[in-house]
Amino acid sequence: MEIRGAAFAGTLILLWLVAVVAGCQRQDMPGPTVVETAAQPATTGPAWVDANRIGNADAEPQNWLAHGRTWSEQRYSPLTNINVSNIGELGLAWYFDLDTARGQQASPIVVDGVMYTTSAWSKVQVLDAATGQLTWQFDPEVPKEWDVKTCCGVQNRGAALWKGRVYVGTIDGRLIALDAETGDLVWEVQTTNRDEPYSITGAPRVFGDKVVIGNGGAEYGVRGYVTAYDTETGEQAWRFYIVPGDPAEGFENAAMAMAAETWTGEWWTHGGGGTAWDSFAYDADLDLLYIGTGNGSPWSRSERSPDGGDNLFLASIVAVRGETGEYVWHYQTVPGDTWDYTAVQHMILAELEIDGRERSVIMQAPKNGFFYVLDRQTGELLSAENFMPTNWATHIDLETGRPVEVQGARYDDTGSAMKITPGPGGAHNWHPMSYSPDTGLVYIPAQQEPFIYKLDENYQAQVIGMNLGINFWDPVAEINQLPPEWGPEYQGQLLAWNPVTQQEVWRVTQTTIENGGLLSTAGGLVFQGNSDEELVAYNDATGERLWSAPTQTAILAPPVTYSVDGEQYLVVVAGWGGIDALFMGPVTNPDGKKRNVSRVLAFKLGGDAELPALPERLAPPPPADDFGSDRQVQAGAAHYTRICAVCHGVGVISGGVLPDLRHSAFAADAAAWHSVVMEGALAERGMVSFAPIFSDEDAEAIRAFVVRQANLTAR
Numbered sequence: 001m002e003i004r005g006a007a008f009a010g011t012l013i014l015l016w017l018v019a020v021v022a023g024c025q026r027q028d029m030p031g032p033t034v035v036e037t038a039a040q041p042a043t044t045g046p047a048w049v050d051a052n053r054i055g056n057a058d059a060e061p062q063n064w065l066a067h068g069r070t071w072s073e074q075r076y077s078p079l080t081n082i083n084v085s086n087i088g089e090l091g092l093a094w095y096f097d098l099d100t101a102r103g104q105q106a107s108p109i110v111v112d113g114v115m116y117t118t119s120a121w122s123k124v125q126v127l128d129a130a131t132g133q134l135t136w137q138f139d140p141e142v143p144k145e146w147d148v149k150t151c152c153g154v155q156n157r158g159a160a161l162w163k164g165r166v167y168v169g170t171i172d173g174r175l176i177a178l179d180a181e182t183g184d185l186v187w188e189v190q191t192t193n194r195d196e197p198y199s200i201t202g203a204p205r206v207f208g209d210k211v212v213i214g215n216g217g218a219e220y221g222v223r224g225y226v227t228a229y230d231t232e233t234g235e236q237a238w239r240f241y242i243v244p245g246d247p248a249e250g251f252e253n254a255a256m257a258m259a260a261e262t263w264t265g266e267w268w269t270h271g272g273g274g275t276a277w278d279s280f281a282y283d284a285d286l287d288l289l290y291i292g293t294g295n296g297s298p299w300s301r302s303e304r305s306p307d308g309g310d311n312l313f314l315a316s317i318v319a320v321r322g323e324t325g326e327y328v329w330h331y332q333t334v335p336g337d338t339w340d341y342t343a344v345q346h347m348i349l350a351e352l353e354i355d356g357r358e359r360s361v362i363m364q365a366p367k368n369g370f371f372y373v374l375d376r377q378t379g380e381l382l383s384a385e386n387f388m389p390t391n392w393a394t395h396i397d398l399e400t401g402r403p404v405e406v407q408g409a410r411y412d413d414t415g416s417a418m419k420i421t422p423g424p425g426g427a428h429n430w431h432p433m434s435y436s437p438d439t440g441l442v443y444i445p446a447q448q449e450p451f452i453y454k455l456d457e458n459y460q461a462q463v464i465g466m467n468l469g470i471n472f473w474d475p476v477a478e479i480n481q482l483p484p485e486w487g488p489e490y491q492g493q494l495l496a497w498n499p500v501t502q503q504e505v506w507r508v509t510q511t512t513i514e515n516g517g518l519l520s521t522a523g524g525l526v527f528q529g530n531s532d533e534e535l536v537a538y539n540d541a542t543g544e545r546l547w548s549a550p551t552q553t554a555i556l557a558p559p560v561t562y563s564v565d566g567e568q569y570l571v572v573v574a575g576w577g578g579i580d581a582l583f584m585g586p587v588t589n590p591d592g593k594k595r596n597v598s599r600v601l602a603f604k605l606g607g608d609a610e611l612p613a614l615p616e617r618l619a620p621p622p623p624a625d626d627f628g629s630d631r632q633v634q635a636g637a638a639h640y641t642r643i644c645a646v647c648h649g650v651g652v653i654s655g656g657v658l659p660d661l662r663h664s665a666f667a668a669d670a671a672a673w674h675s676v677v678m679e680g681a682l683a684e685r686g687m688v689s690f691a692p693i694f695s696d697e698d699a700e701a702i703r704a705f706v707v708r709q710a711n712l713t714a715r
C-alpha cells in the first residue's frame with residue numbers, strides 16, 4: 001500500500017499552520033491558501049465528476065457520484081444484481097481498518113472503481129472499490145483539543161468530488177481541496193474564525209463550479225452560516241448567514257433585516273445559532289440550494305430572545321439561489337425553537353402526484369417528529385404529519401404552516417421541568433433517510449428519545465463547554481441516583497412512510513436508539529446498520545428482515561452501493577460514536593459492552609472474507625474506594641452533569657467510545673486526576689485542561705462524584 005503525497009501535504013499543512021498562527025489575531029476570514037497554481041486540470045481522469053454526469057447519474061448506475069448519489073439526495077440505487085431473491089448469498093468481500101477509534105459517519109462516493117471516503121478527525125481515504133486496497137490517504141492534522149468545541153464528537157460525514165478534486169471540511173473549520181489522483185493539497189481556506197468554537201462535520205456539496213459548506217457550534221454560542229467557494233481557486237463566491245447579527249453593524253442583506261424583525265433583546269451577544277451542520281439538496285433546473293438550519297444558541301428562547309419571536313431562520317429549510325446565495329424562500333418548522341429542534345436533517349427532492357397533480361417536492365423528517373412535504377419551487381407547505389409521538393405540539397396547522405403547541409411545553413416560559421418527546425436527540429437525527437421511486441416510500445431511521453427540559457435561571461455564557469441555557473443537572477441528578485434503567489421508552493424504529501398519504505406503511509422496532517442511515521435499491525431492498533452491531537437488509541415493501549451480517553461494532557453511517565466490472569458491492573463505514581454514544585450511556589451502553597471498531601466494510605454476492613476475531617475484553621479494574629461528603633458529591637454532580645457528561649456519559653455511564661471513568665486509574669488518584677482535568681495531561685487525545693472554568697476544589701468534587709457513581713453502578 002502506497003501513501004502518495006502524504007509527506008508533501010504534511011509539509012504544506014505545517015506551512016499553513018504557521019500562516020494561521022501568524023494571522024490568528026485577525027477577526028476577518030482569511031482568503032484561500034493556494035499551494036498549487038498549476039496548469040489547468042485535464043478534462044478527464046480520476047474523479048472527473050461534473051454537472052453533466054451528476055445530472056445524468058441514472059445513466060451510470062454503477063457509480064455513486066455524490067453524497068446522496070444525486071443532487072436529489074434520494075439515497076436510492078437503480079442496481080438490481082443484489083436483490084430480494086439472492087440476498088442470502090451476500091457476504092463480506094473486503095474490509096479496510098481505519099486509524100481512528102471515534103465515531104464514523106461518512107457516506108462514501110464511488111466513481112469509476114475508486115472509493116473516496118472520510119473518517120473521524122476529518123481524514124480522507126481513497127480505496128480501490130473492488131479490493132479495498134488503499135490508494136492514498138490524507139490527514140489534515142486537526143488539533144486534537146478541537147474535540148471540546150464539538151457537541152457530539154469529531155465525526156465527518158464525507159467528501160465531495162468535482163472535476164478531478166476531492167473536497168473535505170475539517171473539524172477545525174477548514175475546507176480543503178485535494179488532487180483526486182495524488183492526494184496532494186491544491187488549496188485550503190479557513191471558513192470560520194478560529195477564535196470561535198465553530199466546527200465542521202458535514203459533507204461539502206458541489207454544483208456549478210462552487211463548493212458549499214456549513215458549520216456547527218450552536219451549542220457553544222456561534223452564528224451559523226453557509227459559504228460557497230470557487231472549486232478551482234478557493235475564492236469565496238458568497239456567504240449566507242442564517243441568523244441576524246448585531247443591527248448596529250448593519251445587515252448583510254434584506255433577508256437578514258427581515259429575520260431581525262423576529263428577534264428580541266440582544267440576541268447577537270449569544271451568537272444566535274442556526275448552524276447548518278449537515279444537509280443540503282440542490283435543484284439544478286431551479287438553481288436552488290436548500291439549506292437545513294439548526295437550533296438556537298442558547299437552546300432556551302427566553303435566554304436568547306427574551307420577548308419572544310420566531311427567530312428566523314432557525315429550524316428552517318431555506319432556499320437560496322445557487323449562483324449568488326440570494327434568499328428565495330424559507331419554511332420554518334419550529335418558530336421560536338427552544339428544544340434544540342434542528343431542521344438540519346436530511347432533505348430529499350422527488351416528483352410526487354398529490355391530489356391528482358404532479359408536484360416537485362422537498363421532504364424532511366426533522367428532529368421535531370413531523371414529516372414535511374413542501375413544494376420546492378415556492379416553499380408552500382403541502383402536508384405535515386407526525387411520524388413519531390410528539391408531546392410538544394399536537395399537529396401542524398396547514399393554513400398557517402405553524403405547529404399547534406401544547407400548553408406548558410415551553411419550559412423556559414413556565415420555569416417548570418418538562419419531559420418532552422422528542423428530545424434533543426430528535427425523533428430523527430442526521431442519519432440519512434432513503435426514498436425509493438419504486439415503492440414511493442421514504443424510509444426513516446427514527447427513534448423515541450424523550451428528555452427533561454428545565455430552564456437554567458442562572459444561565460451565563462461560559463468559556464468551555466456547552467452554552468445551552470437549560471439546567472441539565474437538577475433533573476438528571478435525580479436520575480443519577482437511580483440504577484441505569486432508563487427503560488423501554490427509548491427505542492429505535494425503522495419506518496417506511498408514504499409521503500403522499502402521510503401514513504406509515506411498516507415499522508420495525510429496534511433494541512435502542514442511534515441506529516444507522518439508510519439505502520434503498522431497485523433490488524427491492526432497504527439496508528441499515530444498527531446499534532446491535534449488524535448490517536441488515538429488509539424487504540422494501542413489507543419490512544421483512546431478509547439478511548444480516550455481524551459487524552463487531554455499531555453502525556451510524558448510511559450504506560451505499562456501486563458496481564465494478566459488473567459486480568455489485570454494498571459498502572458501509574462502521575464505527576460506534578456520536579452524541580448518544582457519548583452522553584446517553586445509560587440507554588445505549590447499559591452493560592458496558594459497546595466498542596468502537598472503525599472499518600470500511602464491503603459486501604458482494606458470494607463474498608467469503610472474515611473479520612478478524614476481536615481481542616478479549618479485559619475485566620475492568622474495580623472502582624476506587626468511595627470518598628467525599630454528600631455535599632461535595634452533590635457539588636461534583638452539578639459540575640459533572642453541566643460540563644463532563646456530554647462526552648463521558650450521563651451518570652458517569654460511558655456510551656462506549658470514550659474511557660469509562662468509573663474504572664479510571666486517574667479517578668483513583670488525586671494527583672493524576674488533577675494533572676488530567678486541570679493541567680491538560682491528555683490534551684493530545686482531546687481532553688483539554690478545564691482550569692479556565694473549574695477550581696481545584698471543583699475538580700476534586702467531580703472526582704468524588706465519579707467515584708460515588710462508580711460504587712453505585714459498577715461494583
Ligand code: CA
Pocket residue numbers: 218219294295340342
Ligand atoms: Ca443542536
